[in-house]
Amino acid sequence: MADAAISFVLENLAQLLIRELREFFISKKEVTAKINQIQASVLLLQPQESNPPRRASDFRLSLQRETKDIIYRFENVKENFAIVVGSRRPFSSRYFKELREIYTELLEIENKIFLLEENTALEDMELLLSYIKNPSCRVIGICGMGGSGKTRLARRLCNDAQVKDQFDVVAWVHVSLDFQPRRSFENLYVQLDRNHKGPVSDMNESDLARRIYRIQQKRKCLIVLDDLWSSDAWGTLCVAFPSGKTDSKILITSRVIQVVEAAEIVAGKRYIHKLRPLTQAEGCQLFMNGLVPDFLDNEIVEEMGKEMVKCCEGLPSAILDFIDFMQIRNHTLSWMEVRRNLESYVRESQEYGTTLKSLTLSYDNLPHDLKQCFLYLGHSQEHSRIEVEKLYLLWLAEGLISVEDCGREEMLLNVAERYLEDLARRSMIEVQEEEVTTVTRFMSCQLSQQMRRLCLMKSEEQNFFRVVDFGCDTHQSQREVVWPQQLSSLVKFKYLRILEFMGISFEVRSLILEGIGKLVHLRYLSFRDCTLPELPSSIGNLKLLYVLDLRVVNTMVIPDVLWKLKKLKHLYFPLSFKTHGARKLRLDGLTDLETVTNLNMKMCNVEDLFELYNLHYIALSIPGSLEEIELIVKLMNMNSEARSLRASLEVSNFDCYTEERLAALKQLLECQSLIVLCFGGHISRLPLHDEISSNLAKIVLDGSELMEDPMPTLEKLPKLRVLVLGVDAFAGKSLSCSALGFIELRRLELLNSQYLEKWTVEEGAMLRLSILTIVNCKKLKELPKGLLSVSTLQQIRVKGMCKEFQESTSEFQHELTIIIED
Template identity: 35%
Template sequence: MAEAVVSVTLETIRDLLVEEAKFYYGVRSEVEAIQQELQRMRSFLKDADSKQDTDERVQNWVAEVREAAYDIEDNVLVFVAAKVASRRSRNSRNVFRRMGCFLKEIVTTYRVGSRISDIKSKISGLTTSLQTYGIKPITDPGEGASSKNGRINDLRRSYSHVVEEDIVGLEEDIKMLVGHLVDEQKDRVVSIYGMGGLGKTTIARKLYSHSDVRRHFDGFAWTCVSQQWDKKDIMVGILIKLIPEKREDILCMRDEELVKQLHDVQLKKKCLVVLDDIWSGQAWESLKPAFPNSRTGEGSKILLTTRNKEVAVFVDPNGFLYEPRFLSNEESWELLQKKAFPRRGDDNAEFKIDPDMEKLGKEMVGPCCGLPLAILVLGGLLITKHTLRDWQMVYENINWYLARGRGHGQQQAVNDVLAFSYHDLPFQFKQCFLYFANFPEDFEIEAEKVYQFWLAEGIISQDERAEEETMMDVAERYLAELAQRCMVQVNVKETAGGFKNCRLHDLMRDLCISKAKDENFTKVIDFRREKKATESYASSNTARRVSVYLETNETNSPVACSEYNHIRSAFFYASDCKGDFLQHMKSHLGSFKLLRVLDLQGFHYPDELPKAIGDLIHLRYLCLSYSQFKKLPSSLGKLIFLETLDLEADTTLEIPNVVWKMGRLNHLYLPSNFLTQDGAKLRLDGLSELETLVNFNTSLCDVKDLDRLTNLRKLRAAIKDNLDDLPNIIKYISFTQNHLRRSSLSISCPQFCSDAELSLLRTLLGCHRLYKLSIRGHIAKLPEHYHFSSTIAKIAFKASALSEDPMATLEKLPKLSSLTLYDSTYVGEEMVCLTKGFPRLLYLKLWGLSNLKTWRIDEGAMPKLTRLVIAHCGKLEMLPDGLKFITTLQKLNVRWMPDGFKNRLRAADGEGEDFYKVRHVPDIKLD
């Protein structure tokens, strides 16, 4: 991975030399000289990285190069920080302060110049030793524009493939397990156990979504227990899924209340609770009181996955135990084909696999020992290889890799296959993969945040950008590459496209942590496991990243910050920490001189973010999500290099009016509720580089500032109380010269009734970059369908009081995927959905249409609908007969409807008269 570190260092130096040339007076010649030395060194590193697994001397040499590159970057960044501080001091009225900073600058210049000269000598010495180790320079010819664009298109087309969970050879087993779950006379607990990578969670997901299972149970909840579990978090998560209407009450409950409520709800209705990845009997012992211990209730059951058979037996000695078998050679080859050749599908009858490729594939799949994860990872590697020669090289390399004799046994062979997937990664992807070591076990992280982390650390090069791409687009391609190789699991956004979130499989996370440790990439400090966690840091005090897990109800010791002056990224997971950890930390924040990423999650105290945050001059990413800070310091304005600022805290936040000074800001997430310290509207006019703006509220921000945001790609805005600012919003969204790709707008106003207001609404609906629209207020008449832009995908209307059936218009929108009609949006009695209407609709919610009596759906309407919610429509007589034609419907949720309406849908104790309409729907909830 040294090649990746050197590349990042070179990019950092290049960027700073170009953008901050005035800073380099005094050290420029030294910096340029070492830049040339590193450029020469990089040509040797590709060969060295590939040989370090077989030669300990080469491994040590690579490590020295890596640390030298880090050291160079450290010194350059320290020098820039000193220059910035000196430049600021020139505006001070204090003569002694100006003189002190001037002298400090001279000393820093001398020290940095001297240190860089020393490192240059060390690099030169390392270069001369290359011949001893037989390392040769490898020139990277690079990619042509056409091949790069072809690869980009391949990845974009494959987004639908990277999330598929293929199961081969276990179809009968799944049918048998479904039988155990839906038979109320059989086992209360069904356990799937076995070694990591057998597909336990994949099988559990298949069962969880199976149509017979969805029809049988009334409530469903899935929780991942993992090795580091929190009893309260688990119970809260389960309860919210079983009784979502009581979410606010659940969040305020004490432990004993949660136990009783969870126990009682499983007695009142049939619930299926999945406890995924439970590691210990201790975890079950803690949760046990919240689960009924007999079959006297409504037939609630537990589906459990674990690596340890002993845990499954401990949970229920009489429960059903199932261990997935390893795949046969034929099944292994079948699974490998599905992954390595995703476009070979049944509809591609002409597709044939090269016989020589097939022979190599069958040979290579052998070391996977029939373990599905290993086979999928190998297939993900082979999907990037397109020729027979490519497959031959993989075959030769994997045989060499497995023949090194690291160990014996099935588990070791599988681990080596997974490790080879990391070994095969192009250097630019290795740091991206290792970055996942910073996140907790079974942690799902938003893909957008992952991109921003990578970019903040400079892991992704500007040179990777193709025409019309942003750096976020490049980062998405990187994640697609890792997902395609099955190294990262991802979820795809149903309507918007792209990735929603991502996570690592347990075995892949083990590999990630192991490699991160070998590369001295990150360090975990876990106060949940040991109270003196910081003492363990001394053995690894040059790690460039740190993740700190804080105990919820105890005061945690401050991190030994003197050891942290090299840190690039710091993640603090507070989990509703009520201690004064940040108060202890604030006097030490200045030690994090080189920090680029600071992620503060779950903090409840202190009220104000420490002022010392402004001293972190190199900070690129700052996040306060899920925390309850109430005030930000004005020193925030000093963060001139900041690229991402996430202020979506859980409270009303007081923000200093300094955000406009952050000229390099690319992504700004404002709180849904905030106020400014000076009482004026929040200024954003200096943010010409901004690409993402979330929670822009016209009552709190000046809409005229949007005209200055010429680089914006994504806008989520809100208008409240009146429509005065709507013309300016429309003007910005419609302006063809800006780069806006997608906008979401929420409007809450009294009405759209006058001719002028309706004209304004028609103009808004015609905006071609409008993706999502929510309107709360009276609408005299819905504009005709041809006034709507074809780009609109999501619509929500509330309290519109429309007298004419809105479906006649909305069903003609070609890309509408989500529609919500709230609180008397339609006051008529009859609603009709015609054939071919709503061609792309996936989600439909009808809530509070109090006058609606009849609803007709013609055959061929809503051909892609997957989820339907009907609630508080008290006069609706029955479900439309046409639902029986919508074979794609997966979920039907009927809430707060009259008993007579719900009884017509019940399948138990004799079918209700309307049940035939939805017999095909796997998941029906009647709340």
């Protein structure tokens, strides 16, 4: 019995001694683990200096100072750790004492980071805090693709001291794809009413929603709906949020921007912040701070980090996945090997980590039609921008956009644009808008590298498409295509829907087109950038053709067979073409035609266009003919409920010295269908702004010899985005742009105005101007000071200007790109 008691006491004393020894003796492994743990936080603290605001706020400056202090202190601790483990005798008392001191300091740094709330994006935090303080802001949205850091930023915002002071309570609910209304309401209510007694399970959903509603009216609440996926989920939750006056606010994180926009129905006003990718400098710092100390001075690793950030395209989750992946494998792989095969290792790390899984959720949540359109993007070359208009036509030709998708009086191109915009709003693609909207609103789109991998992976899973390599090769000296034997006869591909030739010379390869008329299933046929002397007349057999692109580089002979293509929707003529025997091409019967470009009024029966009621866009040139201008004015004015025409016109050699010609020009400028006008010829004086179409988005004037300042007239056009005053367009001495003028102008060019001496811009004018070009205005001495207030200005290009003018650009050089050419 005594032995058992002694044994029990000794065992407990041993355990107590072990605990005390463990508290004193800190191992190298434990310190390394703590360093790695803190690195995951410190790497989020790097200041973003790539695009600093013009005036840094007190908040930004103080946050920068505090952030730098933490970073420098942590770097010192890591260096000290490397010295201790490298120079001290292991297991000595001094060794363990210094490890313990390092560990204690790491805990202090960890606590400071917690207090700082890991404010990684200073500008993001500053902007979101301004939304929080704004009384008119009811809903704040943080949007971005999967892995961009939405939830992390929302947590930092909620933990910020200013936010905690402003609200009585902060409640957080993670919604996700697995949305369960009951669970969400319960979570919210428990957090909002800490004094509630009894089980919440006794209340039904309606009762919970009413109680949550009342609490927000009585107290200042910040409610976070994290990872909200659908407008339907918001529609279910919104009954719990007051639509009247309240000081409470809602913070939503979502990949889908429409979800945040839907909150406006209840909240009245919402503010949306879209996260940007990390810059290369930010991504490199994130990578280097995430490594264990052994690799910090490794030049190979540092250089590889720069390449890795490009592969990850600035996506934080992808960079973190790579760090985790490499730390697990750093004993089995050399960094040289990793760098040689970097892209494959980055791809493997994303499959191993969370990035690809996170992006897959975005794909799984797509409607069926959008899934197909997304997978089709996998055809694109890696890192390439995809021409949007061409993409729409390919979707149409492949049957991914059908008539059933259209609303009343809606064109198929409009449906395609809705689809692309939906993918962009879900943060699955990046889109670039057209400078001037004609056929489409967007100019190009692009998949991120991560999204493209997802696209290819899903395409392979579903056998969506397959690339067949026929072994086309290019001779290096002559850049001559070595044509594969398998493509010697097109008749073999009788079920082909899409046939696109790019940059092919058919002067030496004309036999290839034999039998093209037998490809009766073709929907899309393109000879863009090819050399094709004559279009085969057999294309008249292609009764199902939707798209015909004849934008070749040479003058083409076109036989009069286009009228047979009754299903044709989109017709692109070459810049220069002829017909057999000077006959005009018939276009009658093409009742489905929606767009036609490069129309030559001398070569086509323009009267046929009057019967084409589905015509949406037309682009043509008129070489100085009064009759043709009157005809096109008549066409553009034939708008009705069943027809909405948009037109781009290039008028050359049309001098308005007679009243008849001035009247024709005035009628042309009044046409509401006119979107783009490039006009060459004498005008002398513009009509008043209310006599010019408010839909004009682009105006190019050459040789107009305007004596009066055109700016007071043109600046009032509400949709004008591009203005070019070309050679001798303005013959006066001064131009003046008033405040609030040119509200949509993006690009302005002043070219060869030899008499221009003074240009004034009032503060508040041209607030969206992005690109300014001034060429050979030799009497102009300086840039207007008013341009300094245009925060959107990105580039100024100057050529052939006097030295005094060039020197005046120095005030702008720290803000934007200045290009000066002699």
